[in-house]
Amino acid sequence: MSLQEIILQQLINGLLIGSFYSLVALGYTMVYGIIKLLNFAHGDIYMVGAFVGFALLGVFSTAIGAGWLGIVAAMLCSMVLVGLLGVVIQRVAYRPLLKAPRLSILITAVGMSLVLYNFVMVLTNGEYKAFNTDLGFSGVSLGALYITYTQIVLVVATALLMLGLHWFINKTMYGKAMRAIAIDQDACRLMGINVNKTIALTFFVGSALAAAAGVMAGVYYGSIHFFMGFVIGLKAFTAAVIGGIGSIPGAMLGGLVLGLLEALGTQLPMVGSEWKDVFAFVILILLLVFKPTGILGKSEIERM
Amino acid sequence: MMTETILAIEQLETYYGKIHALKGISLEVKQGQIVTLLGSNGAGKSTTLRTISGLVPAGAGKVSFMGRDITKEEPHNIVSMGLIHVPEGRRIFKGLTVKENLELGSFTLKDDMERQKRIEHVFEIFPILEDRQKQDAGLLSGGEQQMLAIGRAMMTEPKLLLLDEPSMGLAPIIVREIMRIIKRLNEEGTTILLVEQNAKIALKLADYGYVLETGKIVMEGDGATLREDRSIVQAYLGA
Numbered sequence: 001m002s003l004q005e006i007i008l009q010q011l012i013n014g015l016l017i018g019s020f021y022s023l024v025a026l027g028y029t030m031v032y033g034i035i036k037l038l039n040f041a042h043g044d045i046y047m048v049g050a051f052v053g054f055a056l057l058g059v060f061s062t063a064i065g066a067g068w069l070g071i072v073a074a075m076l077c078s079m080v081l082v083g084l085l086g087v088v089i090q091r092v093a094y095r096p097l098l099k100a101p102r103l104s105i106l107i108t109a110v111g112m113s114l115v116l117y118n119f120v121m122v123l124t125n126g127e128y129k130a131f132n133t134d135l136g137f138s139g140v141s142l143g144a145l146y147i148t149y150t151q152i153v154l155v156v157a158t159a160l161l162m163l164g165l166h167w168f169i170n171k172t173m174y175g176k177a178m179r180a181i182a183i184d185q186d187a188c189r190l191m192g193i194n195v196n197k198t199i200a201l202t203f204f205v206g207s208a209l210a211a212a213a214g215v216m217a218g219v220y221y222g223s224i225h226f227f228m229g230f231v232i233g234l235k236a237f238t239a240a241v242i243g244g245i246g247s248i249p250g251a252m253l254g255g256l257v258l259g260l261l262e263a264l265g266t267q268l269p270m271v272g273s274e275w276k277d278v279f280a281f282v283i284l285i286l287l288l289v290f291k292p293t294g295i296l297g298k299s300e301i302e303r304m
Numbered sequence: 305m306m307t308e309t310i311l312a313i314e315q316l317e318t319y320y321g322k323i324h325a326l327k328g329i330s331l332e333v334k335q336g337q338i339v340t341l342l343g344s345n346g347a348g349k350s351t352t353l354r355t356i357s358g359l360v361p362a363g364a365g366k367v368s369f370m371g372r373d374i375t376k377e378e379p380h381n382i383v384s385m386g387l388i389h390v391p392e393g394r395r396i397f398k399g400l401t402v403k404e405n406l407e408l409g410s411f412t413l414k415d416d417m418e419r420q421k422r423i424e425h426v427f428e429i430f431p432i433l434e435d436r437q438k439q440d441a442g443l444l445s446g447g448e449q450q451m452l453a454i455g456r457a458m459m460t461e462p463k464l465l466l467l468d469e470p471s472m473g474l475a476p477i478i479v480r481e482i483m484r485i486i487k488r489l490n491e492e493g494t495t496i497l498l499v500e501q502n503a504k505i506a507l508k509l510a511d512y513g514y515v516l517e518t519g520k521i522v523m524e525g526d527g528a529t530l531r532e533d534r535s536i537v538q539a540y541l542g543a
Binding site for chain 1: 357379384388390397399404407412460
């Protein structure tokens with residue numbers, strides 16, 4: 001492979017990993033934007049999404065097979081179920097603490113993460129589960145490059161989810177209400193907006209997107225395990241900060257930027273793929289030093 | 305002319321933690337009136353409005369709106385009954401466009417055609433907002449922000465509008481413009497409870513007025529009577 005081809009191959013890998021980061025980062029950034037909570041359980045929501053998708057695919061495959069039809073059905077059902085799980089977690093663990101000091105709710109999020117993580121660990125005996133599909137490895141070759149159809153479909157699916165979210169946030173009344181709550185909750189109450197309901201909806205959407213990413217990651221990597229949410233949780237958080245936490249386009253961009261830089265970083269001399277996590281967090285540290293608000297983040301200065 | 309009571313407050317008390325902000329106030333707003341609530345800084349004017357709209361829980365007493373007890377009602381339910389509160393400091397959504405601000409004002413409305421019609425109506429009253437509809441609301445001047453706050457409240461076609469210091473921080477010429485619009489809204493059928501520190505301009509409009517002092521109503525009367533009262537003139541008109 002020539003250097004050009006290696007770089008192209010890495011760009012494709014980076015785009016895929018970056019898509020997963022983006023989808024998870026969106027949930028982080030939406031929840032942060034609306035209630036200023038760093039939801040550390042969010043990576044585990046992604047993991048639970050993968051397992052729910054895995055279980056559903058097992059059920060569906062006897063009826064409709066484990067091809068794209070079965071996968072899409074499993075993914076959509078997993079999004080709804082895990083979205084509801086997000087709402088329940090919000091209701092039980094976070095809502096009672098909305099008026100408590102910030103630290104209490106942050107620690108609760110860490111606790112929630114441990115609950116989900118250990119629950120799935122016990123349920124699966126801590127084993128890897130093979131995410132079996134009928135997709136195979138057919139694809140297109142461009143010179144020495146080989147791109148599977150699966151990879152193409154996953155990137156397109158991510159793009160569709162993000163476009164859908166963009167439409168929801170900017171064109172629907174509930175989407176506008178979400179952005180307004182991030183600005184001024186009391187003013188929203190005076191507009192007749194049910195703030196608690198809108199916060200619950202935000203958790204639903206964020207968790208559903210993470211679940212979609214979890215199922216897609218299962219399809220892409222071919223196996224899932226109970227600790228798969230930990231590193232991606234940190235990476236997606238990094239992506240959200242890189243893009244500017246609280247900014248939705250920022251989370252999309254931050255995920256892609258992080259995925260691409262990471263993939264390209266593995267090709268640098270002296271930086272092998274075992275260094276890619278180090279590389280990602282070095283990027284985060286450099287960004288925090290030189291542009292603490294992230295690429296698309298706004299500064300906190302208020303004009304009176 | 306028979307006038308119906310639209311808002312009735314009886315012996316309302318409100319606490320902020322240990323601070324006893326309202327110590328049992330009673331007042332009444334009749335359909336079609338402009339009623340003003342006067343008082344100096346810290347008298348409890350904003351607290352009264354915040355308790356009526358449900359942002360702050362009442363400690364004791366009763367608030368009824370169109371015959372219904374709303375003392376323990378959630379703010380968003382109170383809004384859908386037609387009682388809208390334009391808070392102190394306008395509280396527009398900076399970062400959203402002027403048009404999005406107006407749309408959010410009609411959040412409780414499901415009909416998009418009707419929403420568009422009401423936006424047109426607001427633009428007719430405030431032409432400046434039409435020119436700026438795509439701009440970030442945070443970039444508006446103070447007067448324009450106040451117009452947006454009132455326009456946003458009108459999007460629900462309120463039966464009763466609570467206005468908290470709409471003149472605050474505005475140049476006299478803008479204040480006159482805002483007061484003219486408040487009068488117009490009232491003539492179009494909206495009942496108004498106006499909180500003001502500037503008693504002079506408030507009493508020009510008001511049919512009836514109450515004076516609040518450290519959480520208690522100390523005086524009330526119709527607009528003309530209060531305008532001529534020497535103690536009010538001295539205390540709040542700066543004369």
